[in-house]
């Protein structure tokens with residue numbers, strides 16, 4: 001028997017995996033194990049869901065609607081394999097232009113399995129980033145729908161292209177879940193934006209400015225089809241995913257749409273302690289580098305835009321029982337982020353190759369990122385004239401305050417970034433100056449108490465952005481889009497040791513995303529919209545290693561969306577794998593002729 005003073009550190013080390021490396025973590029409910037009765041244990045296939053706004057209804061016109069199935073594939077033991085591919089061709093019976101195109105990604109899976117990340121690309125342009133639900137014994141199925149109208153130029157281009165799907169999965173004696181995926185597109189005719197909109201007055205923006213882009217270039221890994229997918233897999237903060245793009249010299253508008261998902265040591269980046277804490281406690285976890293991340297886009301090494309990503313909890317995260325049968329916000333449909341690059345056309349639109357690069361501030365392995373460059377082209381000219389206005393690299397101001405006392409600690413970070421860009425583009429529509437101003441502020445507090453067994457995460461990211469378009473000569477405002485986004489998160493977990501090396505983890509989580517947008521374009525439309533999506537979950541689980549062997553959880557989700565045309569609200573209460581109530585309230589006014597779709601802003 002060693003003396004007690006030697007025993008103590010050993011005991012601490014034994015406690016650590018449960019308390020630090022293990023909370024939050026990814027878990028799976030192992031139904032295959034005898035006696036396991038946690039959460040959803042029904043024996044018939046159940047529909048899982050993610051309450052969001054239903055894909056907009058097409059206008060009630062007699063235009064044809066076509067459903068085009070593109071790919072059906074079973075993702076078994078696919079780790080390290082190249083993507084599954086299928087040929088895509090535009091629908092002969094539903095020719096472009098379209099009022100609406102939606103993508104359906106349907107999955108069925110049974111057995112035991114972790115959550116997995118998946119993505120869909122068309123010729124290297126990403127159309128969807130998603131993660132999967134964890135299965136139940138009787139199987140689960142779900143469908144993710146995304147409005148992909150903004151990719152119309154790609155979808156209509158003959159002769160079509162190659163659809164690629166990555167879903168890396170491991171199948172063995174223990175993890176048996178095989179994901180059966182089927183993907184289809186639905187096309188609806190008669191574009192709303194071709195009718196009911198005022199004719200262009202001089203010195204106003206063209207209608208096409210707000211329609212889907214004319215060309216979309218991938219900023220993704222060109223080797224993606226033969227390797228592990230088109231995403232860049234970033235390993236650290238200095239690792240950039242970049243691609244040279246040559247854009248047509250008649251581009252008059254550019255928007256970079258960025259897709260991102262964190263994995264492995266950064267899956268729970270918003271709750272990571274600083275390395276200092278890991279070092280001081282001799283921990284073996286690699287989940288460190290504190291709890292701030294920001295995705296940065298650069299054009300020819302110049303900072304061109306950034307955002308703090310919404311912290312998406314995958315379905316095995318925190319407590320997998322929370323996400324049965326309602327997935328966490330964004331887990332089935334990770335948000336993409338639009339950065340207005342029009343001010344940089346003076347740099348880009350010269351017919352030469354330019355580098356677009358993506359990096360993640362403070363990243364550790366690994367971040368899967370890529371982007372689509374949406375470009376609008378002048379139909380009447382082969383060149384635009386353009387110049388970038390006064391440029392200054394926006395500084396990140398970041399204050400960190402770390403206090404540790406053995407396994408306890410408090411780590412607070414306050415980060416701010418203000419960016420301001422402008423540039424003019426003279427096309428056959430006129431000479432317009434685009435001013436982009438964004439202000440982002442993030443606060444993050446991670447607290448460990450009770451020897452690291454009580455953990456609290458308070459995270460809040462806010463971002464305001466304003467895009468103002470002016471007639472270059474008169475400085476008169478002809479268009480403006482303002483967006484305000486907020487996403488707070490509060491997570492508390494308390495871990496106690498159970499019998500036989502198990503632990504009991506109690507957790508409470510509240511997270512939400514609100515986005516308010518107002519957009520106006522002179523002579524075209526004026527529009528406001530508001531989205532508020534919120535979840536509150538509470539429960540406990542008995543954990544053995546990464547397996548949830550008992551537990552109970554309740555999750556309340558409320559999704560609210562309103563715009564000038566109406567309101568939609570869906571509130572769902574779920575408990576232990578079942579829906580207790582699911583209430584939808586909606587009201588629509590007659591759609592006015594002025595209403596128009598605001599693409600890519």
Ligand SMILES: *[C@@H]1O[C@H](CO)[C@@H](O)[C@H](O)[C@H]1NC(C)=O
Nearest residue numbers: 074108109110139140179180
């Ligand atoms: C997946 O597809 C295979 C092959 O068609 C089928 O045997 C299996 O039952 C399917 N799984 C589910 C959960 O539907």
Ligand SMILES: *[C@@H]1O[C@H](CO)[C@@H](O)[C@H](O)[C@H]1NC(C)=O
Nearest residue numbers: 233234235236237238239240
């Ligand atoms: C970052 O990751 C890249 C790619 O794996 C690697 O080449 C580079 O050495 C890493 N840099 C640092 C500072 O770790």
Ligand SMILES: *[C@@H]1O[C@H](CO)[C@@H](O)[C@H](O)[C@H]1NC(C)=O
Nearest residue numbers: 009012279280281282406407
């Ligand atoms: C960490 O390891 C060092 C060197 O082995 C030791 O001096 C220190 O006491 C350890 N700290 C803790 C908290 O275990």
Ligand SMILES: *[C@@H]1O[C@H](CO)[C@@H](O)[C@H](O)[C@H]1NC(C)=O
Nearest residue numbers: 206379380381427428429430
């Ligand atoms: C572009 O050319 C077409 C056909 O010549 C003409 O009708 C249209 O007014 C022109 N548009 C602009 C913005 O110059």
Ligand SMILES: *[C@@H]1O[C@H](CO)[C@@H](O)[C@H](O)[C@H]1NC(C)=O
Nearest residue numbers: 449450451453454493494495
């Ligand atoms: C840890 O959490 C437990 C359970 O909520 C609570 O009773 C205890 O006071 C907490 N300890 C600390 C130091 O916060």
Ligand SMILES: *[C@@H]1O[C@H](CO)[C@@H](O)[C@H](O)[C@H]1NC(C)=O
Nearest residue numbers: 385424425426431432472473
């Ligand atoms: C466009 O407007 C800017 C700002 O007023 C001006 O400097 C530039 O010369 C104009 N370009 C053309 C081609 O008229």
Ligand SMILES: *[C@@H]1O[C@H](CO)[C@@H](O)[C@H](O)[C@H]1NC(C)=O
Nearest residue numbers: 035498499500501502544549
């Ligand atoms: C703990 O493990 C022992 C030995 O395997 C077993 O006899 C006992 O039933 C287990 N206790 C619990 C609560 O699972």
Ligand SMILES: *[C@@H]1O[C@H](CO)[C@@H](O)[C@H](O)[C@H]1NC(C)=O
Nearest residue numbers: 492493494506507508538539
């Ligand atoms: C979770 O919330 C419940 C109800 O408000 C509270 O009783 C419990 O202590 C909370 N648990 C944690 C881990 O904060």
Ligand SMILES: *[C@@H]1O[C@H](CO)[C@@H](O)[C@H](O)[C@H]1NC(C)=O
Nearest residue numbers: 035036037038542549550551
């Ligand atoms: C799960 O926990 C509940 C509540 O503590 C208990 O009644 C039940 O027996 C447990 N089930 C198993 C399989 O251990």
Ligand SMILES: *[C@@H]1O[C@H](CO)[C@@H](O)[C@H](O)[C@H]1NC(C)=O
Nearest residue numbers: 556557571572573581582583
């Ligand atoms: C749904 O409506 C019923 C009846 O009004 C109500 O009891 C229930 O709490 C509502 N559920 C939610 C999640 O709002």
